[in-house]
Amino acid sequence: MNASSPSSKGDQDAFDVERIRGDFPLLARTVHGKPLIYLDSANTSQKPAAVIDSVDRFYRHTNANVARAVHALGEEATSAYEATRDKLARFINAPSRDEVIFTSGTTQAINLVAYSYALPRLQPGDTILVTQMEHHANIVPWQLVCERSGATLKVAPINEAGELIVDPFVELLTPDVKLAAVTHVSNVLGTINPISALSRECRKRGIPLLVDGSQAAPHLRIDVRALGCDFYALTGHKLFGPTGTGMLWAKREHLNAMPPFFGGGEMIREVKFEGTTFADIPHKFEAGTPNIAGFVGLGAALDYVNGIGLEKLAGHEQALLSHATESMSNVPGLRIIGEAVEKVPVISFLIEGAHAHDLATLLDHEGVAVRSGHHCAHPLMQFYGVAATLRASLAFYNTHEEIDAFLAALERVRKLLA
Template structure:
C-alpha cells in the first residue's frame, strides 16, 4: 500500500464536512457514518443549490430557443462540457460526449465503435476485476458478431497481471478495456503502460474511470488511452450525468448510437445527415440541470485540490486498514500496492448482508453484495463481500465509530 503522503495544512476536514448537508443527519438515532462512496458520493451544498437555482431561474431547453432563458440554459450546459474537458485535460471540448454515466458511455463504444469492426473469431479483451458495465456490453456485441470476450487474470493481491494482459493483446483483439480503479478492491491499474502496449499493436484501449476521477487528477492525454468514461454521481454530481471522452478520429468514424432530435443536420425521407461530434451522439433533451450541477461539483473539487484530497484519503485508507486488521477473523480482499480508499472484507462466520444490516442500525452505511463484479467474486471464491469506501469528507473518528460498531455486531453474530 502507498505510504501516506503529508496532508497540506490548508486541508480542514471539519470545514469541508460542513459543506455536505446530509453528513449532519442521524440514522436510527445515531450520527451517520457514510462509507458507501464508491456507490455514490454525497453532494456539497453548492451542487444542490446550483441545481435548484437552475430550475428557479434558468429552466429552458438547450440549443433550440433564441430567447434569453434558452441562451442561459445552453450556456450553463455547454459550460459544464468545457469544465469537464479541462478537468480531464482533453485536447478539445468536442471530444467529450455528455452521457447518463459510464454505463451509457460503454454501450456507446460497444455498439457504435466495436460492433461495426467485429468479425467472427475476433475478440474484446477485458480483465477479471471489471464492473459488469465493462463486461456485459462487450458480451452482447460479441454474440452478435460471433466474436469472444477474453479476461486478463489478476493475482491474489487484486493486482492485474500486466504481462498476461500484454500477452493477450493478440491480433484478433479489436478493443482492450480496463478499469482505472477497481470498485471492489481499490486497485489502481497502470493505464499508461497498458495504453503504450496497446498502441504498439494498434489496439484501442477503453478505460472505465468511474472510481478514479473522484480521487485523483486524470489527464487523458498523458494516459494515452483511446476512450475514457466517467460517472457524475460518484464525483459529487447529480445522478444521471457522466461523460465519454474519445479521440477525435474515433468520434468522426463512429455512427450515431441514438437517433432523434438535436443530433441531426438535416432530416429527409431519402436520408439524414448528422451533426458533428459530440452532438451527433446526444439525441434528445439531456439532463440539463444535472450537468449544470456537475459543473458545480468540478468547481468544488478544484477549490480543494486533488493534492489535498488524495493525501487525506490515503491517510484514511491506511488508518482504516490498520484498524480492520486488528479484528479477529477479518479478511481483507485485495491488498494491491497502489490503492484508492476502498476496502472489501469478510468476517469469518458472518454473512456480508447480515453485517451490513446490523451496521446500518448502528448508523454506519457500507455496501454488501457482489458489487456488480461476479467474475471477481468467483475468483476469490466468495458470494459477496462487505465494502467500506471512503471519501475526503470522512474522518478518523468515523473510522473508529465504524470499527466499534463492527466489533459490536460481530458479537451478535458469532
C-alpha cells in the first residue's frame, strides 16, 4: 500500500487525532517546561495505554512461563503469548502461523537468517547483494558471514533523491549472488522501495530476498504473499509495542532447511548425550524463556493499529508529510536529504552553518524531540557527503499544529546559531 496524500488538512476531519493522542500517556508530558513534540518515532514509537495496560495486567494477573506448565497460569500465559503469533501472521498475511518466528527485533531476525540460512550455503566467490541505503543491521551480519565464508558483499546504488535505481540492482543479480537483502523503508530517508518488483527479479534468478521491514510495518500494509519475498523481518517497538520484541517470517521450505541458531530449552524434541532432535518450526528457533509480557503487549499494539485502520493512519501521516516537507522547504539554508516520490513521514535534513547535534540539543530545550547522528547508516551518510543529519520522523499521533510549532522552534534555534 502506498497511501496517497490528501489534498488538504480538511480531508483528515474523519481522523480524530486528538482522541488518538489521548491514548498515548507520554504525549501529555512536558520537557524543559515546554509541551513535548515527539518527532522521533523512527527511533522508537510511543505506546498506547492499551499496550502499557496489557503488559501490566500480564504481570499482575497471569505471570508464568510459557509451554512448560499445565497449571492455570501457565496455560493462560501460553495462550496469550501464542495469540500474538496468530495476530502477526494475519498482520503480514503469512500463509501459516508456523512461519512466524519470535525474535527480539529485526536485528536478531536478520542475524538468524545470516547464520542459519546464508552461512552454511556461502563459499568463496559467492556474494550477497545489499543497497546503499541499508541500516547497519542489514549490512554488518552479512559482512560477518562473508568474512567467515570467503564470500563478498555487493552494493546496489541509489540516486540523489534517495531512491534505489532498479536497473543496476537487477544487473547485479548475477549467478554469484546467493541472497539479496533490502530495506522496505529507509530509516533515514523514508524511501519506500519497490519490493514486489525486486522480488520478481530475484525469483526469476532463483535468488532469495530478505526484506528489512522495521520501518515499513508502522506505516504500510504488509502482505508477504503479494510482496513475494523469502524472508521478512520487523521490530515490535517501532510498531507501538514493547522493546525486545520482533519477528522473522520465512517461507516454510527455508525454515525447515535451516538448522537452529540458538540451543537450549523449548527448541528441542528430545535431548540425549548422543544427540538432540529439534522441535518443529517455529519453536526450533525459539530457545529459552522469551519476552512473554512484551509479546503480549505487541499483540495489544496490533489490535490497536488494526482497530483504527492502517489506511486511515497512513492517510493522516501522508498529509503530515506533505505539510512538513512544504514548510521545511521554505526555511532558509535548510537542505532535505532524500526526496523520494514514494516515502513515509521521515525527513532527514541539515541547516547550513549549524551542526546537527547542536540543533538537536537546542530543539530539545524547546520541547522538540528529533534524532541527530548517522542513524546507524554510515554508508548512506558517506553517499551524501555528510557526517550526520537531523531526522524528524512522524507517526499518526502527530498533528499539523505540532509541525508548525516545530518549524517555529527551528527558526528560533537557527537564529541562535547564526
